[in-house]
Structure formats: C-alpha cells, structure tokens
Amino acid sequence: xxxxxxxxxxxxxxxxxxxxxxxxxxxxxxxxxxxxxxxxxxxxxxxxxxxxxxxxxxxxxxxxxxxxxxxxxxxxxxxxxxxxxxxxxxxxxxxxxxxxxxxxxxxxxxx
Amino acid sequence: xxxxxxxxxxxxxxxxxxxxxxxxxxxxxxxxxxxxxxxxxxxxxxxxxxxxxxxxxxxxxxxxxxxxxxxxxxxxxxxxxxxxxxxxxxxxxxxxxxxxxxxxxxxxxxxxxxxxxxx
Numbered sequence: 001x002x003x004x005x006x007x008x009x010x011x012x013x014x015x016x017x018x019x020x021x022x023x024x025x026x027x028x029x030x031x032x033x034x035x036x037x038x039x040x041x042x043x044x045x046x047x048x049x050x051x052x053x054x055x056x057x058x059x060x061x062x063x064x065x066x067x068x069x070x071x072x073x074x075x076x077x078x079x080x081x082x083x084x085x086x087x088x089x090x091x092x093x094x095x096x097x098x099x100x101x102x103x104x105x106x107x108x109x110x111x
Numbered sequence: 112x113x114x115x116x117x118x119x120x121x122x123x124x125x126x127x128x129x130x131x132x133x134x135x136x137x138x139x140x141x142x143x144x145x146x147x148x149x150x151x152x153x154x155x156x157x158x159x160x161x162x163x164x165x166x167x168x169x170x171x172x173x174x175x176x177x178x179x180x181x182x183x184x185x186x187x188x189x190x191x192x193x194x195x196x197x198x199x200x201x202x203x204x205x206x207x208x209x210x211x212x213x214x215x216x217x218x219x220x221x222x223x224x225x226x227x228x229x230x
Contacts, residue, residue, distance in 0.1 A: 035221075042115070042202060042221035043154070088153050097167055098144065099219060101153030 006089060006102040014110050019076045021105040023089030024069075030092060032065055032072050033099070037086045046074075046087075081111045113137075115222035117203050123228045124193045132188045132225045134203030141208030143186050144219060145178055148200040157201075160186060161208060193229045200224040 006023045013019055025032070031050045035043040049056045049065045049072065056063045062075040076083055086106045090099040116135045124130050136143050142161055146154035147170075156170040162183035171178070175193075180186040190197055204219040 040223070042223045043204075045218045045220070048218070090153075095167075096217075097142070097159045097161075098156040098170070099146075099154075100156065103153050 006087075006105045008105060009103065010106045010108075012108045012110065013079055015079060015081055017079055017109075019079050019083070019107055019109070021074045021087050021107070023072045023074070023102050025072075025089070025091055025102070026070065027091075029067075030094070030096075032063075033090045033092075034061075034063060034072075034074050035088045035090060035101075037088065037104070039085075043088065076107075079107075079109045081109050083107060084109045115203055115205055115220055117201075117222040117225050119225060120223060121226050121228075123230065125230055126195060127192050128229075129189065129191045130193055130227065132190075132201050132227070134186045134188070134205075134222060136184065136186070136203070136205030137220055138184075139207070140205035140220075141183075142206045142219075143180055144204040144206075145186070145188050146202040146204065147172075148202055148224070150199070154202055157188070190227075193227075195229050198227055198229045200226050 029051055031048050033048045034046045036046055037043045047058045047061055047063050049063045060077045065072045086104045088101045088104045090101045092099055118133045144159050145157040147157055148154040158171055158178045159167040160180045163180050175191045177189045202221055202224045204221045206217050206219045
C-alpha cells in the first residue's frame with residue numbers, strides 16, 4: 001500500500017513558471033525523500049529532508065516538511081521543459097530497508 | 112558500470128510462462144531492493160537483500176514470486192506461471208547499505224526497470 005498521497009496528480013505549466021507538488025503521509029517518518037522519474041526510465045533521487053528539518057534547498061528545488069500535518073511540498077522554480085517528469089515522495093521504514101512511495105505527480109512543462 | 116542495470120528492458124510473456132528478470136547493482140553496494148510499479152502508480156516494495164541474505168520479502172505478492180542474490184551481487188527476480196496482473200515495471204535499486212546519522216537510510220539508486228507485459 002502507498003504511504004502517501006500526492007496532489008495534484010497532474011500539473012501542466014509553462015516554461016519559466018514555478019511548480020508546486022504536495023505529499024501527505026500517514027505514519028511517523030525519519031526522513032522524506034523526493035524522486036523524479038522520466039518516461040521509461042528509473043527513479044532519480046532529488047533531495048532528502050530529515051524529520052527535524054523544516055526546509056531544504058538544492059538548486060531550483062525547495063522542499064518543506066511539516067511533521068505536525070504529515071505533509072511535504074516540493075517547489076521547482078523557473079521550470080524548464082526538461083523538468084517534465086513524474087515526481088514521487090517516499091519515506092523509509094524504521095529499519096531503513098524499504099521505501100514507501102506516494103502515487104506521484106505528473107508534471108508537464110510546456111516550452 | 113556507472114549505475115544499476117537491468118535486463119531485459121522489455122519482456123512479453125504468455126500467461127502461465129515463467130520469467131526471470133536480472134539486476135546488476137552498483138559495484139560494492141551492499142543493499143539491493145526490488146520494487147513493482149503498476150501503470151500510473153508509485154513503486155511498491157517487493158523484497159530486500161543485504162549482501163546475499165534476503166532480509167525482507169514481505170512485499171512479494173504471492174509464492175509465484177521468488178528472488179535471489181546468491182553471491183551478494185547480481186540478483187534475479189523470478190515469476191512463475193505469470194498472470195496478467197503481474198504486468199508492471201519491475202525496478203531494482205541498490206545502496207551502500209550504511210545508515211546515515213539519525214535519518215536511518217542512505218540513497219537508493221534505481222535501474223531503468225524491466226517492463227513486463229503478460230498476455
């Protein structure tokens with residue numbers, strides 16, 4: 001079963017705009033991770049935010065975490081056509097030996 | 112190799128046929144994971160190895176699914192008597208296997224997946 005739910009399920013924006021994706025999860029977590037998946041390819045790890053962190057940046061990516069609401073958001077600023085992909089949030093179990101993924105947000109950036 | 116590789120990339124099987132999917136993890140990675148991803152869904156955990164030991168197989172959907180990693184490197188996921196509901200992308204991931212501080216896990220590196228279609 002999926003740990004989290006992401007919204008929106010699909011998002012279409014113009015190049016240069018910002019894209020925001022949200023993830024809600026059910027159980028307590030040690031950290032939350034975001035992955036990108038291009039069509040027909042495997043998942044690429046983007047960023048990890050620990051449970052004691054509230055915000056983290058990496059390049060054009062900004063991730064926030066609100067453990068009281070069990071939610072996280074991923075913001076991509078100044079989007080590019082190459083950002084077109086599916087984005088998934090995921091959290092590890094306590095033993096750290098498996099990831100539980102959300103259903104994903106399919107982002108389309110139009111040139 | 113530079114990353115995780117999987118073969119074949121695509122597999123079409125007739126219902127009832129047995130299939131074997133191969134995963135070559137990043138050299139030196141201790142941990143290896145298999146996930147199943149249905150169309151339009153997020154990946155779901157199947158099984159986990161630490162070296163050659165299969166420590167968690169709680170995600171395997173039935174006893175038709177079997178995974179092995181006999182020498183602690185290459186892994187094979189075998190599905191016997193395939194059914195149409197087995198159609199999915201099967202993803203393999205590997206990680207160094209070291210716990211990182213309080214976060215409890217290290218980064219998993221995913222292969223491109225094998226798309227299995229059962230007719």
